[in-house]
Amino acid sequence: MPKLSRRAVLGAAAATLVARPALAFPERTIRIISGYAPGGLNDIVSRAMAQALTPLLGQSVVVENRPGAGGGVGAAAAARAPADGHTLWMGIVDTQAIIPTAYRTQLYDPDRDFAPISLVAHFPFAVAVGPSRPGIRDFEALIAAARAAPGGLTFGSWGVASTSHLAMERILRARGVEMLHVPFTSQAPAMQAIMASQLDCMALPAGGAESLTRDGRTRVVAVIAQRPLDIIPGAPMVKDMGVDLTSGLWKAIYAPARTPPAVVDRLNAAVREAMRAPAFVEIVRQQGAVPEPTTPDELAALQRREREAWGEVVRATGAYIQ
Structure with a gap:
């Protein structure tokens, strides 16, 4: 048997790594964490999204309700989850834009701890x-x-x-x-x-x-x-x-930070497709809204704008929480 040079061995190993297929996603059940109890709008929209995503991703998508601290308990749990795309977070303007200003003690950082996927809708x-x-x-x-x-x-x-x-x-x-x-x-x-x-x-x-x-x-x-x-x-x-107020509540899908970009892209495509499902469109319509799919960058920009706008309201009303 001919002897192989060290360079040949290393080259063969590198070729094997290149040829090895990327880790498949998704590999198992995906959960959407909702920071509120069953029965409210967040639960309704989360379950509609889970139902629409299941056939698109080829794995079961389930909802896990984690209420507490104005949604902060669920957000913290989602932020600490493995960044592999199998845990998603149904964030809302409260958790992504208001809590960072209103809460003296921060359970998480909306910018640092989450990877934006897509806006879902604005609900009046x-x-x-x-x-x-x-x-x-x-x-x-x-x-x-x-x-x-x-x-x-x-x-x-x-x-x-x-x-x-x-x-x-x-x-x-x-x-x-x-x-x-x-x-x-x-x-x-x-x-x-x-x-x-x-x-x-x-x-x-x-x-x-x-x-x-x-x-x-x-x-x-x-x-x-x-x-x-x-x-x-x-x-x-x-x-x-006499009241200068037109905005209500927006909801959006996130993954934990450091989720691989390829997984984020896959999730964005699936979420955007899910929002076209007739059953999902009808549930959103029943809430007086329409689906509003976005890119991750567009959602990140919305979050920054909303944090500034609602921060002014928190400061004006003194609605701080220790």
Whole structure:
């Protein structure tokens, strides 16, 4: 047998490495972590995305709910997950743009700890008044009731410094009235409290607000949107009633930082395709929105802009958390 030179051996080894196929992705079940309890908008959209992604990726995609700290517990868990693409994070404006300003103690860094995949959609808000205040039939009546009894009315949210909290604060400050804020751990229990007459009102995603009105006792008195909403016809916009506010809630898909670029590209392509699935489009439409796929760079730029904009709201309202 002829002897091989050291150079030949090294060359053969290098050729073997080059010829070896890249690690397949995905290899196993993929999980989407949601930072909120089941039943709210984040859970609904996460499950719709999981269902649409499963046939595209050839592996089961499941949702794992990790509520707490305004979504921060789930975000921290996603940030610490292996960066191999098998853990995704359904981030929202609260977790990606507000928590970095509002929380004194940071559980994670949205820029450093996540690899952007794609925006999902912007979801408009609505202001709903529950059966505890049957005499309040429109927005001006809500403002008048709050002015007549400063701090006497309550409004709920899914946490201090959440978009739900800050949107309502913006409305109240613009109209010069006060209400008592009652934070919950997520959207679903706050909605239940409205229906049980434990809360007077709340700013929440329009799809959730519309579902509350089906009992005939809860009313939507205004929407926070750039244009009228088909799912809540006739509801006025707060921007037409002295409140400079049109933005609601956006959601986006992320992976842990240091996820290989090829995996990020694969996930971006799959997520964009998933957002074209008729079932996913219909679920988003029921929430008053449309899918908005983006590149990772476009999502990163949106996150930076939103952090600056909502940071101003946090500073103005003093909605800091130790």
